[in-house]
Amino acid sequence: MNRLHWMTTLVLSCLFTIVFSISLMTKNIQAGLQQWGQPRIWTIDLTEATQNQIESLQKKLQENSEIENVRFVSQKNFVESFQQNWASMGSDLLKDPEVLQFIPDSFEITVKSDQPEQLKSKILSYENVLNVDAGEEWRQRYFQISKSLNQFSIGFLAILSLGAFFIIAYVIQGSVQKRQKEIEVLELVGATAFDIRKPFLIEGASLGFISGSIAMLATYALLLLIKQIIPASPMIANAITSIVYFSWIEVTGILLFTSGLGGLSSYLYVQKMNTGWASSKKIGSNP
Amino acid sequence: MIHIQHLYKTYPGPVHALRDLNLKIARGEFVFLTGPSGAGKTTLFKMISAYDLATSGKIHVAGFDLNDIKASEVPYFRRKIGVVFQDFKLLPNKTVAENVALPLMILKEEKRFIQKQVTDLLEQVGLSDKADQWPETLSGGEQQRIAIARALIHKPDLLIADEPTGNLDPLLSEEIIDLFERVSKQGTTVVIATHDHGLVQRRNKKVLELRQGEVREIASSELIKNISATLAEGL
Known part of the structure; x- marks a missing residue:
């Protein structure tokens, strides 16, 4: 990993920490609302x-x-x-x-x-x-709040995920440019498109996975910190204690999502990869 | 192995790098390609190695129709050929042995087999003691030999070499051509572009001369006459 990778991992980890914190908040608010919304x-x-x-x-x-x-x-x-x-x-x-x-x-x-x-x-x-x-009236009110919260979270998460997507694509672009000569030589000696793209896909997915894992830990640490610092009034303390972290299935799903996001971002960039040796791309479109 | 009919390559200008070129090289043949600078040797090599497209004409190499080849088939075509380029195209972040091993690694051969092949070939090109060094720390001649070893390691059906002895001293040049001859005897078709007319004359092989985009077969003894003619044209 070079300096750019470290910096990217740091930025992505911060971004994902925000994403996960919002998701966790939404999840807990939803759980609270669900109780309230179901008399x-x-x-x-x-x-x-x-x-x-x-x-x-x-x-x-x-x-x-x-x-x-x-x-x-x-x-x-x-x-x-x-x-x-x-x-x-x-x-x-x-x-x-x-x-x-x-x-x-x-x-x-x-x-x-x-x-x-x-x-x-x-x-x-x-x-x-x-x-x-x-209690239809209550339920209707719950659905409205819940729906608004969901829409806001999804919109916000989509924007942040898109940001992460472009950051990863930018890093992969740098890697491709840096390894242009290697790509040319690999094509020269008969590497298939998949052989050439594979390391970049792994790089993108790894960036997503590592940053996602760091962000997961950071979100958990934040949760513990909040639980320790805030219990001032009994009412808030009660609400704070009832906050739960992501389940194991959710953690796995989220890490798959961040890895997939990295892999996809990388794939969409390397799919268009063109080099001086990419005569394979020109062949078939004989002028 | 190589069958070219009415091949034209025209660059914008228009500059006719190759014009109505017809060529047939059989399997296992050993051919020298000569001609003055700018005659189209490198352009022809680019066509043969699927590096560039012809403007018109037909080109069949190693069983592939390069006019009609699918993008997904190009890597498999390149696995059948070995190319030694003038600028070597070595990877600076890989050792000599790793550079040479590259084609076999792409073919996903076993590690032990790769090691043996690399050791054998490095010995044949006289670089056994340099296996773990970085290409950039070696001389031009040594780098050229790495490129040659890499082009030969997967035992290609066709070897194309653009000035493979350009950076080598006479003794080493002879040794490399000996190696190419041995490879040719094992069934590989060898096409070598060279300016070293002395070398061509000594070997007594088929010689193709490329002049102003056109190719013709000549006897190696005719080379001297042609050189004199070229010089006279220049004067």
Whole structure:
């Protein structure tokens, strides 16, 4: 490795550290948002039902493996609870029978489903179910924030990756120029295009892999540092402790990506490589 | 081995480097190519080694139609030939032995086999003691012999050498031509461009003379007459 390679490795490592830090941040924010965006407590409003019908529905809900807890909240329970919590407001209002008719009996359930839409449809198909409040409003808000965050991250990462791509291509260009004579001689003695391109592809992929590995370590070190320095207030401390690093699969994927980026950048440059000896390129296009 | 019909090479100007050149060299033949500077010897070598394209005409070398060869086939064509260039084209960052070994390394031969071949050939060109040295630390004559060894190591079907004895003393020149003759006897076609008319006369081989882009076969004894004619033209 010459000085240019060291410098490039350093620059790429910094660039990849930024890329990985943003990815890690996005990943953790997404995880946080996902929890926030998937309310686990749903309310099932009921039509007028007999005690038997309510018990039958409760049994069905309890038997569903995607539901953890089922609690019946009668109209009476709801009014009592409301009056306890909001004593100053509406206590008289809830004595009005006309208003009371709009407050149905309900079930409060805790769900653990990965496919809430399907579960909701299923519950809605049960007899005596009037409505299921599955926190759509929250979920919609989560999707919007999550989508914006994703778009921003992808855009930013694409720009930084493109930067890394051009840096590697520039280094490979330098290497090709430096080894022009060697390439000519190799062509002269019968090296195939792949024989000639191979060392440059390896060089590009190695640059990507080494820089990616250094950046991975740097991102991990940054994470440890943040975890050590920041736990000032209990709320932040809690958020910081819940930050997780990339999984092994993600690390492997990212390193494959940086190596691939280096290899691809190199390939696109050497593919157009032309030398004084590249008569092979001219042959077939006889003037 | 080499079959050229109505070959023209015209550079912008127009400068006719080669005109209506017809040539046939059989497998295993040993041929000297002579002619004054600028006669087109190097241009012809470039055509034969797929270094450059002909403007028109047909050129077949070592079983390849060089007018119609695919880009992907060119390396395989070059593996069948050995070329000694005037400027040697050695790699300065590789040792003498590594330079010589290059064609066999490209052919992915076994390391032990490569080592043996390199040792044998370096001995034949008188460079056994220089195997681990860098080409740039050697004289022009020694570098020329490295280029010759590299052109021969993969036992090519055709050897093309442009002034291979240009930097060598008479004794060494004779030794190198002896080596070429031995190679020729083993079936390799050898085409040597040279200005060393004494050497050509002593060897009594087929001589092709290139003049103003045209080629004709002459007897080696005729060379002296032609040299005198060239000199007279010059005067």
